[in-house]
Amino acid sequence: MNYPIWDVPLISGGIVIAAVAIVHVFISHFAVGGGIYLVLTERKARRENDEALLGFLRGQSLFFLILTLVAGALTGVGIWFTISLVSPDATSSLLHVFVWIWATEWVFFLVEIISILVYYYGWDRLEPRDHMRVGWIYAGSAWVSLVLITGILAFMLTPGAWTNTHDLHDAFFNATFWPSVVLRTGVAVALGGVYALVTASLLADQGLRERVIRYSALWVRWAFAVIPLAGVWFLFAAPNRARDLPIGGSAVIQIFLILTLAFSLFIFAFTHLGAYWGARRFGLPMALVLLSMAFLVVGTGEWLREAVRKPYVIGNYMYSNSVRTEDVGRLREQGVLGTALWSRVPAVEAGNEEEAGQEVFRLLCSSCHTVAGYNAIRPIVKDWNEAYIDSQLQNLDVLKAVMPPFLGSDAERKALAKWLAGLD
Amino acid sequence: MPQPDPLPLPAPEVLFRVLLVGTFTLHILAMNVLVGGSVLTAVNAVLERLRPQATRAVLLQRAARPLTVSAAVTVTLGVAPLLFVQVLYGPFFFTSSILMAWPWLSVIAFVIAAYAGLYLIELWSRALGPWAVAVRIGSALLFAGVAFLYVNNVTLMLAPDEWRDIADHFRHGLYLPLGQAELFPRYLHFLLASLAIGGLTLLAYGLWVRRHEPDFGDWCLRQGAWWFLVPTALQMAIGPVFLVAQPAFARDEFLAADLLETGVLWAGVASALIAGALVLWTLRSRAPTVPGAAAVGFIVVSVALMSVARDLLRAARTSSHLDVSTLPSETQVGAALLFFVVLVAGLSTVAYMLWLLRRGRPGLADRPHEGPS
Numbered sequence: 001m002n003y004p005i006w007d008v009p010l011i012s013g014g015i016v017i018a019a020v021a022i023v024h025v026f027i028s029h030f031a032v033g034g035g036i037y038l039v040l041t042e043r044k045a046r047r048e049n050d051e052a053l054l055g056f057l058r059g060q061s062l063f064f065l066i067l068t069l070v071a072g073a074l075t076g077v078g079i080w081f082t083i084s085l086v087s088p089d090a091t092s093s094l095l096h097v098f099v100w101i102w103a104t105e106w107v108f109f110l111v112e113i114i115s116i117l118v119y120y121y122g123w124d125r126l127e128p129r130d131h132m133r134v135g136w137i138y139a140g141s142a143w144v145s146l147v148l149i150t151g152i153l154a155f156m157l158t159p160g161a162w163t164n165t166h167d168l169h170d171a172f173f174n175a176t177f178w179p180s181v182v183l184r185t186g187v188a189v190a191l192g193g194v195y196a197l198v199t200a201s202l203l204a205d206q207g208l209r210e211r212v213i214r215y216s217a218l219w220v221r222w223a224f225a226v227i228p229l230a231g232v233w234f235l236f237a238a239p240n241r242a243r244d245l246p247i248g249g250s251a252v253i254q255i256f257l258i259l260t261l262a263f264s265l266f267i268f269a270f271t272h273l274g275a276y277w278g279a280r281r282f283g284l285p286m287a288l289v290l291l292s293m294a295f296l297v298v299g300t301g302e303w304l305r306e307a308v309r310k311p312y313v314i315g316n317y318m319y320s321n322s323v324r325t326e327d328v329g330r331l332r333e334q335g336v337l338g339t340a341l342w343s344r345v346p347a348v349e350a351g352n353e354e355e356a357g358q359e360v361f362r363l364l365c366s367s368c369h370t371v372a373g374y375n376a377i378r379p380i381v382k383d384w385n386e387a388y389i390d391s392q393l394q395n396l397d398v399l400k401a402v403m404p405p406f407l408g409s410d411a412e413r414k415a416l417a418k419w420l421a422g423l424d
Numbered sequence: 425m426p427q428p429d430p431l432p433l434p435a436p437e438v439l440f441r442v443l444l445v446g447t448f449t450l451h452i453l454a455m456n457v458l459v460g461g462s463v464l465t466a467v468n469a470v471l472e473r474l475r476p477q478a479t480r481a482v483l484l485q486r487a488a489r490p491l492t493v494s495a496a497v498t499v500t501l502g503v504a505p506l507l508f509v510q511v512l513y514g515p516f517f518f519t520s521s522i523l524m525a526w527p528w529l530s531v532i533a534f535v536i537a538a539y540a541g542l543y544l545i546e547l548w549s550r551a552l553g554p555w556a557v558a559v560r561i562g563s564a565l566l567f568a569g570v571a572f573l574y575v576n577n578v579t580l581m582l583a584p585d586e587w588r589d590i591a592d593h594f595r596h597g598l599y600l601p602l603g604q605a606e607l608f609p610r611y612l613h614f615l616l617a618s619l620a621i622g623g624l625t626l627l628a629y630g631l632w633v634r635r636h637e638p639d640f641g642d643w644c645l646r647q648g649a650w651w652f653l654v655p656t657a658l659q660m661a662i663g664p665v666f667l668v669a670q671p672a673f674a675r676d677e678f679l680a681a682d683l684l685e686t687g688v689l690w691a692g693v694a695s696a697l698i699a700g701a702l703v704l705w706t707l708r709s710r711a712p713t714v715p716g717a718a719a720v721g722f723i724v725v726s727v728a729l730m731s732v733a734r735d736l737l738r739a740a741r742t743s744s745h746l747d748v749s750t751l752p753s754e755t756q757v758g759a760a761l762l763f764f765v766v767l768v769a770g771l772s773t774v775a776y777m778l779w780l781l782r783r784g785r786p787g788l789a790d791r792p793h794e795g796p797s
Contacts (some may be wrong), residue, residue, distance in 0.1 A: 001520050002426040004591040020532070062547075069496050070539045077499065078532040080506060085525045087596070088518035089429075095511045096431035100759035104506050107770035113500045117493060118777045125784035134777055141770075166431070168756050185633075324430075339425060342591050389651045421593070 001322055002086040004342045005362055010373030012366070013086030018306075020082050022052055022299045024075035026191070029298070030185065031068040032142045033192025035116075037219060038064065039135030039188040045129055051130075052208045058123050062197050067119045069113065085365070089322040091311040097162070100150050105148040111141040146188065154180045158239060159310070159315045162312040183230035186223045187298070191283050193219030194267070194294045197275055210279040217275035224268045231327045239315070240309040243403065249401045251308045256300050263297040310402035320405040321367045328407060335409035336363050347348035357419025360412045371423070378423050393417055425584050425745050426515040433511065433753035435760050440512050447504035449731040453621070453724065454498040459571060461491050462542070462564040462649055479643045483626075489517045489545040495539045499528065512748050513581065513738070520580035523595025524573075524591050531573050538566035550570015552570045568615065575611040579604050606669035612662045616655040617727075623651025623724055627703065631716045645716070651708050652719075656700050663693070674740045678733070685736050692729030699723045 005015055038061055045053035055271075084091045095102070102172040115138035122131050154176040155162070191214045200212035235243055246257035270290055275282045313320045323331060330339065337343045337359060345352065347358040361377070369377045381389055393413050397405040406413050426429055433440065472480045521528050523526045541563035549556050580601045590599050601607060625646030634641020667675055677685040702719035706712040742748065 002515075003629060004522045004587070005595075006522050006597045007595040009596070016529075027670075066543055067531050070536055070543065073496070073499055074532055074536050074539070077503060077506070079501075081521070081529055084510065084518050085522050085529065088514070088522065090430045091510070092514045092518065093431060095507070096429050099434055099507065099511045100756055100763045102507055103504065104759075104763045104766045106507065107766045109503065110500050111770045111773050113496050114774045115777055121489075122781055122784065126780055127784070130784070134780065136778065137773060141773075168434075168759055184610045193605070295762075342588075346594060372652070375684060380666060 001327075001336070001363070004087075004189075005366060007362070008370075010137075010370055012370050012374050014306075014368060015080075016375050017079070017082045017086055018299075018303065020075055022295075022302055024072065024079055025074035025302055026295055026298045027065050027067060028076060028147075029188040029197050030191040031064075031072050031112075032139075032146050032185070033188035033190065033219075033223075034060075034064050034195055035135070035139040035142045035192075036189060037192035037195045037196055037216075038119075039132060039139050041215075042132060046132070052205060053212070054204060056200065056208065056212055060196060061116075061120050061123070063199055064195075065116055068116065073107040073109075073113065085321060087313055087320075089324075090285070090318055091130065093314060093318060094152060097155070097168065100168075101148055101152060105145050106286075108141040108148070110147045112138060112145060115141065133343060142184070143188075146184055148422065150180045150184055151177050153305075156312075156314050157305070158237070163316050175232045175239075176234055179234035179237050183234055186226035186230055187301075189268075190223035190227065191194065192269075192295060192299075193217065194225065194290055197271075197282070198284070198287040198291050201268055201282060203300060204417055213275050213279040213282050217279075219272045220267065220271040221276070224264070224271075225305075234394070238308065245308045245310070245401055246304065250307070253304065253402075256304050256307065259349050260297055260300040260304055261299065263293050267293050267297065293319045299399065305400070311397070311404035319407070321364050321404070322406070323364075323403070323404070323407050328405075331407050332409060335412050336360060336407060352414040354419045354422060356412065356414035357417070360408055360416045364368055364407055364416075376422065381420045382424050384421065386417050389420050390414060390417035425700035426519055428746060428748075428751055429563050429683065432750050433665035434756040435513065436753050436755065437749050437751055440508050444505055444508035444512060445731050445735045447501060447508065448734075449728045451505055452731060453496065453586050453727055454494055454501050455571070456618045456621035456727070457625050458491065458494040459564075459567045459615070460499045460537075460620070460651070461625060462485065462495060462560070462567050462622075463619060464622045465491065466560040468601055469560045473554075479640055482640060483644065485549070488549065490540070490544050492539070493543045494540055496551055499539075500683055512751075513742065515740055515746055516581040516584065517577075519584075519587055520577050522597060523587060523594060524565065524576060524580060524601075527573055527598070527600055528577055530571050532574075534566045536787070538563040538570070541566070541606040571614055571618070572611055572695050575607065575614060576602075579607050579610060582738065584742075584745045606666060609666035609669050611763040613659065613666050616659045616662060619655040619725075620652045620659070621723065621727075622697075623648045623653075623655070624703070624720060627652060627716055628720055631713050633704075637683075645712065646707065646724055649703050652703050653700060656696065659696070670737070671741070674737060678737070685733070687738070688729050688736065691735045692726045694730060697721045699726060762766055 008016060026375050038057060041053065042057055044050070045057060047117065097257070105111070115134050119131065119134045119138055122134060126134065151172040151174070155171050158175040160168070160170060160174045196216040196219070197213060200209060201217055203209040207323075241249075245253045248254060267290060270286075270293070275285055275290070308353050309315065311319055313322070316325060318324050327339075335347065337345055337356060340363050342362060343359060345356045348356040361371075365377065369375050372378050390413065392399060393406045393416065396403040406416075408416070431566075453537065465484060468480055469484055471477075472484060541559045544552060545556060545563075551557060566630050583601065588600075593599075625648070627645050630641045630643070630645030630648055632641070633644065667678060670678075678689045680686050699719045699722035702722065704717045705715040706719060709715055739749070
């Protein structure tokens with residue numbers, strides 16, 4: 001309500017965030033799990049005096065360096081950019097609660113970047129013991145980064161006592177924080193294994209290739225022992241509203257939950273049967289199928305996490321359309337057109353209903369809905385008349401669990417109904 | 425003008441400002457090395473194609489890794505000022521970013537492409553053959569473009585009076601404030617500084633390396649000196665244009681009306697001039713290390729002072745719309761302490777790792793680099 005609205009036709013701003021965020025999550029979790037993989041595997045190689053395995057790790061660390069620095073770090077900055085364009089009010093709230101956590105995370109990020117550079121450029125230069133130390137510094141700082149960001153993400157779903165106390169401790173150590181940390185750590189370790197399977201499948205030395213493939217498959221297997229348990233823990237810690245959505249509350253969200261579980265099961269089975277038992281035949285095409293599946297599961301999983309938070313962007317504090325719950329009464333009374341700073345229509349008047357209705361849509365609905373693209377409104381209201389649309393709008397939150405109540409005045413609701421009825 | 429966030433700042437405004445200016449100074453120095461270095465090596469690569477020369481080929485080969493490292497450092501150091509500017513100047517920064525949303529977002533794609541180009545050069549320069557020059561030029565242009573987009577945003581955030589009109593006419597976030605009087609002088613100011621500091625970095629490298637390779641070191645030193653001197657001379661024209669392009673009330677504060685503003689700006693100018701004189705001395709001296717190192721020191725001081733001046737200018741130009749120094753705050757003492765403790769520990773860890781790298785067997789790391797295949 002406080003900032004101009006960025007109109008993104010057809011796909012909506014939410015999809016822009018998702019496009020950047022899913023790529024980032026996919027790489028940044030690898031940046032955590034891959035770091036643990038590198039240093040533990042280096043320890044194994046050095047203990048067993050395995051020069052071939054060390055050679056593989058050197059190649060892996062270059063791939064790791066380039067992917068995490070070029071694409072990982074920058075898509076992370078990209079998330080900052082996109083959330084501040086699409087949800088500036090929510091970004092501002094999060095900053096005011098968590099700026100010190102973010103600043104602390106930045107220090108770990110700095111250590112992470114320098115340590116991965118020293119790790120890679122140090123292969124020829126450092127004593128094995130020092131090289132391993134740098135590897136541990138990397139793995140540790142990357143994991144702490146994950147923990148700190150997870151606290152902020154989990155807060156958005158379950159702000160809990162913070163809503164009343166406004167205390168940082170309550171905000172950070174919220175109900176879904178620990179299950180999220182365990183879940184994300186599991187995903188990170190699994191991705192460390194999956195990426196290693198891709199690079200291992202390229203190795204020319206047949207014996208080494210099979211060895212590394214079987215070894216990396218074990219990483220995925222162990223991660224998958226943790227992930228489902230953490231998932232269940234997460235569901236139990238989530239608020240009832242969020243738990244009900246994927247188990248019947250919303251058909252789309254339920255489908256995404258099923259997809260996430262199905263892809264995960266596929267990855268587990270494929271790693272076990274394809275990579276572990278069939279290491280000899282496990283080549284690049286199979287590794288890429290696995291990588292794509294992992295990407296899909298990260299995508300559906302993150303989509304799910306965002307979806308179960310609906311209708312809020314910050315649970316019980318701010319709705320997805322940037323309206324604070326504390327402002328609802330004022331908006332109902334004064335209307336959104338007169339309150340929103342960048343509204344182009346000051347109020348509903350005789351004769352401007354359709355124009356006003358369109359502006360109400362832009363202010364209150366366009367953060368999630370487009371007219372005719374992603375999550376389009378036109379097909380939903382296609383065969384509805386104005387009176388029926390108005391009755392739906394009056395009971396939005398009752399009829400659909402993911403929707404907030406209508407947050408404008410009565411006149412604005414009627415204007416919106418009129419405009420929506422005229423869409424087809 | 426958007427309202428400030430109803431939640432209080434989690435520490436006094438002044439603390440965030442100090443952190444903002446401090447981290448911005450580090451970011452801009454790294455950015456100068458990166459942008460200046462990319463342009464400098466791209467130009468040398470073109471010259472090398474036209475008239476091959478052994479020293480130049482060595483420079484191009486050795487500059488590759490420092491460039492990728494400075495890109496990593498620039499990005500990393502850029503995150504902190506982005507964080508602090510958003511917490512302090514959110515109502516300004518969010519609004520201007522939204523109005524130019526797509527150009528602003530394209531920054532990410534440009535940096536990824538330019539950065540990937542630097543890695544192509546570092547790892548597969550030989551395999552690229554003649555394309556290497558194109559990749560270098562591409563990266564340099566993309567980085568210069570990113571700097572341009574940043575200047576667009578920080579210019580637009582200082583012009584709240586125009587936002588309403590822009591928001592009504594540009595709904596899709598496709599605006600750029602190309603008509604702003606200060607835009608191009610501000611951009612040239614940053615670009616020239618980047619070239620100069622890229623040159624100074626080469627000069628410093630020349631000083632270092634001439635102990636073992638006197639001819640190559642002197643060649644680097646001379647080339648670096650000219651890359652510093654010519655843009656700095658041009659800066660003496662562009663800087664005043666940038667100042668004149670400011671609104672009268674803000675400009676006057678830097679021209680004697682306000683003692684602090686005036687002092688900071690002109691001390692910064694004086695430091696840059698002293699650095700220029702020291703670079704000239706370096707060129708003529710038989711013992712160039714002392715004046716060369718002093719020139720680097722004065723430029724760092726100058727950049728720091730200019731960063732303070734930039735912050736004072738922003739405060740002067742925003743305060744009539746929303747005075748951020750009056751924002752309420754409730755300090756999160758524990759979290760702020762955690763940050764400073766972690767900062768000290770983190771910087772010590774970085775120092776430790778760099779010490780490990782330096783203590784390691786020298787020479788081995790300079791071996792020609794091999795890709796993963």
